[in-house]
Amino acid sequence: MTDVDIQVRVNGIARRASVPPRLILADFLRVNCGLTGTHLGCEHGVCGACSVLLDGEAVRACLIFAVQADGAEITTVEGLAEPDGELSVVQAAFRDHHGLQCGFCTPGFVVSVTAFLEENPKPTDDEIRDALSGNLCRCTGYQGIINAVRAAAEALAESGGSASRDATAKETE
Amino acid sequence: MKPATFEYHAPTSAEEAVGLLADLDDAKALAGGQSLVPMLALRLAVFENLVDLRRVDELRGIETRDGSVWIGAGTTQATIGRSESIGLNVPLLARATPLIGHLQIRSRGTIGGSIAHADASAEYPAVALALDVELDALSPRGRRTIPAAEFFTGTWSTELEEDELLTGITFPVWQGRAGFAVEEFARRHGDFAMAGACVAVGVGADGRIDRCAISLFGLGPCARRATEVETELIGTSPADSDADEIGRTAMAGLDSVPTDLHGSASYRKRVGAAMVARAWRRALQEAVGD
Amino acid sequence: MSGSQQATDTDRYAGRRVKRVEDARLLTGRGTFVDDVVRPGMLHVNFVRSPIARARITGIDISEALALDGVYAVLTAADINPYVHEQWFSLEGRHAPDTPRPPLAEGEVRHVGDPVAMIIAQDRYVAEDAAELVIVDYDPLPPVVDYATAFDSSELVHEAYPGNLVGQIGGRPMADLAPTFDNAPHVVSETYHQQAYCAMPMETRGIVTEWSPSDGTMTIWTATQSPHEVRGFCARLLAIPEHSVRVVMRDTGGGFGQKVLPLREDMCLMIAATKVPAPLKWIEDRQEHLLAAGQARHEHGEARMAFDDDGRILAATIDHVQDAGAYPSPNPVGSGIAVGLIFPGPYRIPEGTFNSRFAFSNTSGRVAYRGPWQFESVARECLLDVAARQIGIDPVELRRKNMLRRDELPTANCNGMPYSDITPLETFEQALEILDYDAFRREQEQARAAGRYIGVGTCTYVEPTAGASALYGTEGATIRVEPSGKVNVYVAGGSCGNSLETTVIQLTADALGVDIADVSSIQGDTAVTPFGGGTGGSRSGPMTAGAVNQTATELRGRILALAAHLLGGVPVDEVEFTRGVASVKGSPEKQVTLAEIADTAYFKSGSLPAELSVGLEVSGRFRAQHLMLWANATHVCTCEVDIVTGEVKLLRYIVSEDCGPMINPNVVEGQIFGGTVQGIGGALYEELAYDDAGNPVTTTFMDYLLPTAAEVPTIELGHVETPSIGPGGYKGVGEGGAIGAPPAVINAVADALAPFGVRISRLPLTPATIVNLLEEAAQRGAAGAAAAAGAARTAVAG
Ligand SMILES: Cc1cc2nc3c(=O)[nH]c(=O)nc-3n(C[C@H](O)[C@H](O)[C@H](O)COP(=O)(O)OP(=O)(O)OC[C@H]3O[C@@H](n4cnc5c(N)ncnc54)[C@H](O)[C@@H]3O)c2cc1C
């Protein structure tokens, strides 16, 4: 098994590594980068706990090899809040609406919802449920999560902001 | 649940990719990985070599051509879902797309992977079959075009050779009065369908059905067409069609319908009949409506 | 209700929707779950598991695996099992009868997934490679797959248990009740079969064990509901002093009963750590979880009720059999008895009894799961709906007639359970009112006329919470006001999403009289927290409240004494202390802050009179004055059934509950929502299924179907607040949702399908099952019609 050199930007920070091809992106982020916010709940693509943003799109980090992410811009849950710790609109909405309990599924939800609201800023309730269906939560019964997404969409509409801190802002930091 | 070792290759052209597939032992193409990687993780599949198609730009794109739309095999389901031209010109494909898994799956999964993987319950193979698409394939022996009707050959098996890549799919654009619908039944939102149906129907100037395609998924080893019913329907008047009867007829004589924990073959047929009927009603309504 | 006064008091934090202190770290990916723990030189463990339900192990060849680059060791039963010294759970006690639980399979494998060997390697990838290289020779034996026939099987799961009987327990003989049933105008009975399903936390199991041979200490990081249980268990297992073991859990990704006890793999890691010169980590993957983390809910029972002419219940019995699997943890008999004891539920039932038997089978072992006795509600509430249809009375009317009223309390049910402080009828009426039951019945009639099948189901239950068993009967807290005046409160913890940090700081801020922002809580580390039972049995709220109140009261006394001194020697009862500031009653201008008081307590001890104690730290231990605290709730659900596909769509879902005053309504509601959705999953989607050969067929999340946001309706809540006799009047609320939901959903489906004469007895209600029921009913109907027609013909002919 020949290791492969890759270069990625994770939460705005460039990272180079030489990785075995079979290394799953989620393990690369958790083990190689020490970013343990990305969780593994099933490792076969169903639970969504591992969701990260890959070039702005929500993807399953358990179904991508790190080598496939070469050259990509990755945002994990650690990269969503402001550098001073202020929660993103989506994160704050989850806190305000009891959208989490044990917090294990939470990074996957927060990341996925961030991408979803970017693409669909004014979702209907059905669209929200549809968008959340790729993330499993065993604690909340989804009630608080759905409320949080609704509230985040409203907050974003009011502020005219975007769910994710945009990439250009990150470049200049 | 970690995959076994493999060597990784990331060619930059389709020619190079098929060369690798031909020359390397036990090599497999890797597209979005949304079907392949779970199987690797569960070690249900093991390959010595994976040939990643991510750098092969020629496999991506959506082009509207004369009377057809060409979609590169490496185009993601999400890109297809966002495409206005597909929504306009290939509505059946557009409507099937949100039924595939979840948004995180669609942002990686490709149309080529879906069709080449040929899961019995997948939406895209059934759409391809219903619309009689043409599938462009490339191997070290050259290019060829495979009609959809000949492409799907059985459980997870297709006409493609081991060293052959699907490069693009050409969807015909239906002109005139036509309607399209896909209906499926899954245990949960986003799950693979237990039974589903695609219907495309055209109505001629005389108000009679002049084109009609019904394809089924989840109801056999791979996607299949309900050819007999289709033939019976051509030339009939929409007002005379009995959707429930069409559903039942489409199920008649279906063999090798799967049985599993979630439902028996006879259950799937019952649901399949209902999906055909529901899709038929919606498609027909669109075709005859304004 | 009387509790609400206190709960809505604006000065207090208890009763308010205080935002959770856990959230900031969890939302930003900075929680610490067990898989996030990295130790220097750590090695990774993977288990070789049996692919066969039952077989003799005739040989294990580890040589190839051992030769693989990156593999440190491959251990089998011979390397691990002899080092088990003592093996029992604090929850059960040393002398409780227990069932076998070897760390690794020895001689015989007893279910698919049974751990046979343990790989220790540089990373999980290599450990999995190595597992494929271990060659185990199996000599297959006929498995006992179906627990329901296990008693009659000639094959034995464990040789020491004839007839595969784990145990049996019951009330008075069923025969005693024969006269009542024989003479009753109406007798209704049904045998309900519930499928196996389970807690399925989103975080799987996991453990890191680090042995320090030079000083003989063990440090464990693990996903657990009870760090002290793990500590004691490990100490006994290895025969080392309890204080030589430290167990740390910061964040645990859901437990729901599954993580109450350490299981076999945990034992392996504890023992193996003492044999290898490196810390060990094992993170269960989802497939292992589905194979070996245990099952629950798998049981059946014949429920019977006798009614008088007016529909009053005369007697109720249940004959119940539960699947223990191969290696249950704990022994299921102790908790299984609750099924029979609580079967009478919130109804006035003069007579009754029960019998429960527990069977071994060659499947994954039974483990605790949120409301382990939940089957009592399934059997009772579903039977009541059958009874209503059979007697010809509305199911709501039937319940109203029989449900206990407040003026009848306290009382004991016919099996001796002492009920108090419950409000079943109030929750029932409240939930029906939220629904507008009568309007729904009208809508149902119209829908049926239009060929749409909608239905309503209810479930009312009573639930023992915070049961004061040996381990669970006390809880401790330590509160320290730091020299700066900031407050730390230490409790055992074991929070797996139940917001215990937030709850504890709310309670502490109230009890001490300080600002909530000045309080922080430290939990989940046995080295620094008081001993405690952990989270389980819906006990955290009431028991922690007891511990915090008792401790804070003493500490507050000390604060007031110091304040009185600093305020010029005023009498203590003239001191007011709120939000961290002390003043003399009537002269608020004279103040001293907690920071000043603390500074004095720690740094100016010389200036203090001898009778004032120095420092500001108190430990206390609360002793439950109750046996259990009863909570109750009603679930009401409406649904529409697609009679073609069998799909059930939930339309409305209402829960009205009484858990006493709410410490934090967000937390209470979160528990109810989560439990309810687990119950919905159990009724409609989830099943841990095995084929006839004992092979699990639901080994991924593609097959074990957890409900998603798209399957779950909005859950509407109503609260009734009746204080319990426990601390603060609180009751537990963690488990109930999972109890009430399945019967409500099942009854709603049965009601929707009532026009077809469908009778439900097997779960879950998958679409295919529902179609089967419809087809069977149609056949019965056709047969019935044919028989009737035949009879008519005969009559005409005759
Ligand atoms: C949780 C989950 C839910 C899902 N639900 C659905 C669903 O409801 N409906 C559905 O249809 N799918 C579903 N999928 C599968 C998903 O759509 C896959 O993306 C798709 O089936 C395969 O596309 P891919 O690009 O990911 O292919 P890959 O996984 O990379 O490859 C799949 C197979 O196709 C071959 N292949 C890929 N591209 C080519 C090519 N150009 N030429 C030749 N061979 C090629 C590969 O060698 C491999 O054998 C789901 C997946 C997951 C994880």
Ligand code: FES
């Ligand atoms: S861990 Fe990736 S989807 Fe579950």
Ligand code: FES
């Ligand atoms: S908060 Fe625990 S799984 Fe979602």
